[in-house]
Every structure is written in C-alpha cells, then in structure tokens.
Amino acid sequence: MTLATNQQIIPFALEGVDGKSYSPGAFPNARALAVIFWCNHCPYVRAWENRIIALGREYAGRGVSFVLINSNDPEKVPDDSFEQMKVRAREYAYPFPYLFDATQEVARQYGATRTPEVFLFDASQTLRYHGAPDDNVDDAQAVRQHFLREALDAVLLDRPPALAKTPPKGCTIKWR
C-alpha cells in the first residue's frame, strides 16, 4: 500500500551520511519537504542526479527541504552501502541529507518501489505529489513536464499541484 495524496507524512528516524539522525520533525519550518527514495547505482538516479541537486539548491532559499533515502540492500548492491553513500554525497556535494534505511522499513511503510521516487509534502507535512521528477529521464533539455518543480511551485502558493501523482520511473528497490 502506497502513501496516498492528502495523507500525513509517516515518521522515520534514520541516520544520514553526515552522522546525524533525521526525522520529519527535523524540518519544522519547511514550507515543503521532498522525501525522495534514492540510491547510488541506479542509472535513472544517475541521470536525474544533477537535476535534483540543482532543484534542491534552487528551492532551498524558498524554504523547501529535500531528503534522500536509500533503502537498497547493500548485500545485493554493494555500491549502495552506507560507506558508498558517504562517498557519493561527498563527490557530488549533496546539498541535502542522504539517509540510510537499513531495515527497509521506511520504504515499506511509504510503499516506495523505485529509485528515484518522489514524495512531496506541504508545510503541514501532508502528501501533495508522488511520482517521477519529470517526464524525460534521458534528456534534460527535452523535458516537457517538470512534475516536481510544478508541484513545488503549487505547494509554495498553497495550491494543489495540477498533477498529484505520476508513475515513478526507475530501478526497483533491491529488497532483502
């Protein structure tokens, strides 16, 4: 069962690559919070990575927080281990927390199945958008529908996004 639009955020407490523990309560003043299931190895993540970093930087000044969560089993994908997450976040200077869901419980509770998979919450931490970052993983210049950007703009205007849900497109989460 996937978290549905208009439902409240599901609490989590996960360790980030910076050694700190993060929960939804760590962002009390966020006007929007994008929780994105993520990983290191997936080519979809790699293709969207620079776009998500740019979006995170752009909206940080407007009170938006991004949080990335890796739920993949590192036994199956060694590139997605916590140590490799630290390397990746440092290499790409991630401007947001990158958290490790070692038990995979958070992914299960959210009903996440793919990386990347976006859950965007408003200031009251109510789900307003769930799905893919945009409509063209292959070519950033050819994007016609900027799903996450448009949802962020709507949420910041206190309006419902025109699209509340799109199919997540990416690698499957690697379950134990």
Place this chain on the structure above:
Amino acid sequence: MIPLPHPAPSDYNRDAVHIDFLYWEGCPSHEEALGRLRVVLEEEGIDAELATIHVSTDAAARTLRFPGSPTIRVQGRDIQPETAQTSVSGLTCRLYILDDGHPSPLPSAELIRRAVRAAAERSEKEVEA
C-alpha cells in the same frame, strides 16, 4: 545452461546482422530501447536477425554475463563494452554513458547506429573477401 531463443545455426540468414536484445522486465527502459533499435535498423536499411531475450533470474544473468537491462549485442559484441565491463552481472538497470558524458538508462540512437553500421561493414568485407 540457459537456453537461448536463438535460431538453430542452419536457420541463420548468413547475410543478416545478428542482434541479441537482452532485457529484464523489472527495468522500465527496455521497450523504448527496443523501439530505438528497430527505428535505427529501418533507417539504416540493415538486414538484421533480432533475438529478444528476457533475462528473468540471477542465474541467467550470470550465465549470460548480463550487465543490466537493456543490453544490445551486435554480432556478439556489446554496443558499449566499456560500461558493460564495469558492471556486475545481475537483474538491474544498465548504465550507459552518452556522447556528452551524461549517464542514462537508455542507449542513444547514435550509439546503436554506430554499432550496427560497424557490424554491417564488417559483414560486407567478409562477404567480399
């Protein structure tokens, strides 16, 4: 041994370029990649025997040295061997590096085109020899 849906050797069209399209349905990029491959073959006017092979188990992935979905082998040669060699065999999505250096889950039409053109040229030379 994993049985492949290839034609028996006696059934091969000797003049055709043989292409294996390996995919895993857990990765969503295979349909678009197969479409690109078919468009390129049509645009290039290349007579090809195309085998689509669904890789569905880790054992099959290891046996086939499957570096992720989708993988295209033209006359047995991967269209981007450098990224195939750095990947671990398994049921996952395949990473391609595009000409501009960007990562992608899909091979570009140009990457496919270069591979099939090179194979067609090699076949022509072999026929002439």
